Amino acid sequence: MPKKPIFTKEQVYNKAFEIFKSEGIEGISARNLAKALESSPAPIYSFYNSMDILKHELLENAKQLFLEYVKKERTDLIFLNIGMGICIFAREEKELFRAIFLKESLGKRNEVIREFRDLIKEEMLKDGRFDHLDEEFKIELYLDCWMYAHGFATLIATNYFDEISDEFIKTRLMESAATMLYQRLENYKK
Template sequence: MPKKVIFSKEIVFNKAFEMFEKQGLDVITARNLGKELKASPAPIYSNYSSIDELKEELITVAKNRFMEYIKRPFTDLEYLNIGMGICVFARENKELFRSIFLREQSFTDIIRRFRDSVKAEIEKDERFTGLPVEFKDELLLDCWIFAHGYSTLIATGFVEPTDEEIKERLMAGAGTILYKRLGELKKR
C-alpha cells in the first residue's frame, strides 16, 4: 500500500513561498524545504514532479500578485496607477518585493511585463501621441528608475508613505522627468 501523503500541496507551496519571500528563490531545494517542513524531501515530490515545477508556480503567483497591484485604479490617471501599484506593492509586500527586485535574477520577465504595461499606457495616452518612439522609451526608462528607486526605499523601510504621499511624490518626480524630456525634445 502506498504511503499516505502527510503534507498537502497547499502546505508545501505555502512553506516554499514563505522561504521565497524571506530568503529568495535560490534557497528553495527539496532538502531545504523538507527541513523547513521537518520532514524528508518526499512530501515535495509527492506534490510536484520536480523542484523546478514548484519554483515556476512560486514565480507565477508572485508575478500575478505584482500585476494585480499595477492594474489597480488608485487614481483616474492610468499611467500614475502603474507607479502607485509598484510603490504600494513594495509597501504591502516588503519581503516579496526585495526577493523579486533586489535579490533574484530570474525575474527579468516580470520587469519586461511591467515595462510592456507602461508602454501600452503611454500609447493610449493622447498627450504622448505623435512623440518619437525614442522619446517615449527614454521617458519610460526615467520613470521606471524613479518608481523602482522609490519603491526600494519603501520596501527597505527607509520611508513609509501613505497612498497620498506616494501619489504626490510620483507626480512630482514624473512631472520633473517629463518637463526635462520635453525640453530636450524642443532642442532637437
C-alpha cells in the first residue's frame, strides 16, 4: 500500500509562494521548500517533477495577479489605469513586487522584469489615443512612463510613503504623464 501523502499539492504550492514572496524566484529549491514544510524533498517531487515546473507556475500566477491590477478599470484612460495598477500592486503586494522587481538574483531577474514590462507594453498599445503617433514616439513615451511608474511603485513598495491613497497615485501619475508628453512633443517637433 502506498504511503499516505504528508501534505497536499496546494500546501506545497502555498509554501512555495511564501518563499517566492520573501526570497524571490531564486529562493525556490527542493531543499528550501522541504525545510519550510519540515520534510524531506522527496514528497515535493511527487507533485512537481522539477523545480522549474513549480517556478514557472509561480511566475505565471504572479503575472496573472499583476495583470489583474494593471487591467483594472479605475479611470477611462488605459495608460493611467496601467500606472495606477503598478503602484497599487506595489502598495498591496509589497513583498511580491519586491520579489519580482527588486531582489538581486543570479540570472533570470532581467528576463522576468522584461516579461512584466512587456505585459505592460501590450496593455499600453490598447490605448487608441496614441494610434496616430509614430512607433518611435510611442516607444519613447512608453519607456518614460514605464520608468516613472516603476520608480514610483518602487518608492511605494520600499515604504517611502507611510500611507498612500489611490487619489494621490492618480494625481502624481497624471501630472508626470502631462510633463512627459509635453516634453516628448517638444522634442518631436524639433
